[in-house]
Amino acid sequence: MGNKLFQKAREFVEEALHSxxxxxxxxxEEIAKNALSSAFANTTEAEKEQLREFQEELENHSK
Numbered sequence: 001m002g003n004k005l006f007q008k009a010r011e012f013v014e015e016a017l018h019s020x021x022x023x024x025x026x027x028x029e030e031i032a033k034n035a036l037s038s039a040f041a042n043t044t045e046a047e048k049e050q051l052r053e054f055q056e057e058l059e060n061h062s063k
Contacts, residue, residue: 006047009039013054017061029062 012032019025036055040048 003039003043003047005039006043006051009035009051010054013058016058029058032058
């Protein structure tokens with residue numbers, strides 16, 4: 001069984017990246033950012049690197 005916070009963060013980032021509506025997209029991005037923050041506290045170094053990549057994707061998508 002993997003890290004649930006990491007898995008949820010990944011799911012929320014994917015959802016935010018594929019969100020179409022502006023209002024929903026902003027809310028989904030905020031949820032994804034919160035999930036990423038929560039996941040950072042309890043992950044391995046390899047997971048942290050992936051979380052950084054997810055965070056970068058999310059930031060590039062919202063520009």
